Amino acid sequence: xxxxxxxxxxxxxxxxxxxxxxxxxxxxxxxxxxxxxxxxxxxxxxxxxxxxxxxxxxxxxxxxxxxxxxxxxxxxxxxxxxxxxxxxxxxxxxxxxxxxxxxxxxxxxxxxxxxxxxxxxxxxxxxxxxxxxxxxxxxxxxxxxxxxxxxxxxxxxxxxxxxxxxxxxxxxxxxxxxxxxxxxxxxxxxxxxxxxxxxxxxxxxxxxxxxxxxxxxxxxxxxxxxxxxxxxxxxxxxxxxxxxxxxxxxxxxxxxxxxxxxx
Numbered sequence: 001x002x003x004x005x006x007x008x009x010x011x012x013x014x015x016x017x018x019x020x021x022x023x024x025x026x027x028x029x030x031x032x033x034x035x036x037x038x039x040x041x042x043x044x045x046x047x048x049x050x051x052x053x054x055x056x057x058x059x060x061x062x063x064x065x066x067x068x069x070x071x072x073x074x075x076x077x078x079x080x081x082x083x084x085x086x087x088x089x090x091x092x093x094x095x096x097x098x099x100x101x102x103x104x105x106x107x108x109x110x111x112x113x114x115x116x117x118x119x120x121x122x123x124x125x126x127x128x129x130x131x132x133x134x135x136x137x138x139x140x141x142x143x144x145x146x147x148x149x150x151x152x153x154x155x156x157x158x159x160x161x162x163x164x165x166x167x168x169x170x171x172x173x174x175x176x177x178x179x180x181x182x183x184x185x186x187x188x189x190x191x192x193x194x195x196x197x198x199x200x201x202x203x204x205x206x207x208x209x210x211x212x213x214x215x216x217x218x219x220x221x222x223x224x225x226x227x228x229x230x231x232x233x234x235x236x237x238x239x240x241x242x243x244x245x246x247x248x249x250x251x252x253x254x255x256x257x258x259x260x261x262x263x
Contacts, residue, residue: 067176067195070221076139076228082108082115083262086227088141090122094250095238096156102126104254106141106227107262119144142219145232145254149217156250157209164199168217171199183222183230185256190224211249212236226259 064073080086090102102122109116111134118132121144128148133140150164177196182189198216200206206213215236222230235251238244 065173065176066178067172067197070178070193070195071142071172071219072138074221074228075137076221077108077115077117077137079223080108080226080259082110084108084226085260085262086141087257087260088229089255089257090126091253091255092251093253094236094248095244096236096250100126103257104141104144106139108136109262121145121148139227139229141227141229141254142232145234149234149252152252153209153212153215157212159209167199167203168197171197181220183220185222185225185230190222192220192222192224192230195219195221215250225256227256229256231255 084107086106086108088104088106090100090104092098092100092102104122105120107118107120109118114134115136116132116134117136117140119130119140121128121130121141126148128144128151130140130144130147146168150161150168153159153164154161172195175197179194181192181194183192184190196216196218198214200209200213200215203213215234218231218233218235219229220231220233221228232254233252236249238247238249
């Protein structure tokens with residue numbers, strides 16, 4: 001089965017962008033696990049496609065971090081029967097750019113017995129287009145959110161997308177904070193898993209993108225929500241002092257809204 005991955009070491013090679021020189025090391029893994037994760041991740045860097053061919057069973061699941069298992073190995077769409085559409089609400093807030101409300105849609109279909117997924121991710125100048133993928137069981141909305149995020153950081157800072165991809169990937173593989181929580185969904189309280197990463201905070205080159213060095217990501221998943229993605233959030237805190245104190249510099253949140261039939 002195909003799994004979704006994000007990021008790859010290849011984009012961080014010398015000469016591709018100034019920030020790559022500041023990379024750290026991911027935790028040591030067995031060769032099988034490294035190959036499985038790298039295969040699952042390489043497609044987005046090599047071809048900018050939203051899907052990677054890798055069978056997670058090729059590696060011991062324990063070789064993945066808990067954050068990686070939750071985001072890239074878990075079959076989020078297993079309980080969603082095609083044809084079906086999952087709708088997500090997008091909100092941009094903060095003092096840096098105008099506030100925006102938008103939407104994203106995941107359409108789950110079937111072709112010759114294979115599950116397919118097509119994503120319409122935002123609109124107008126915010127739109128991100130990646131090809132439809134087959135043999136899908138992970139939720140591609142995660143990859144779209146992260147891929148658009150690194151492209152936006154390139155636009156805002158002038159840094160290379162490969163640097164930001166690698167920092168996110170290594171944070172998920174290493175020091176991601178995972179905890180059980182509860183969220184309100186469909187009029188009731190349901191169990192959920194929260195994953196938080198702060199991928200740039202300790203980077204030696206943070207002075208080159210200081211306004212965004214404290215940017216953090218919170219991803220909330222719940223088996224009670226169709227497609228399991230309840231909310232994806234990226235936020236850069238604002239200044240501690242001055243007229244903008246206490247206000248976020250730039251926040252982006254994608255939240256599940258509803259499911260309907262795609263017929």
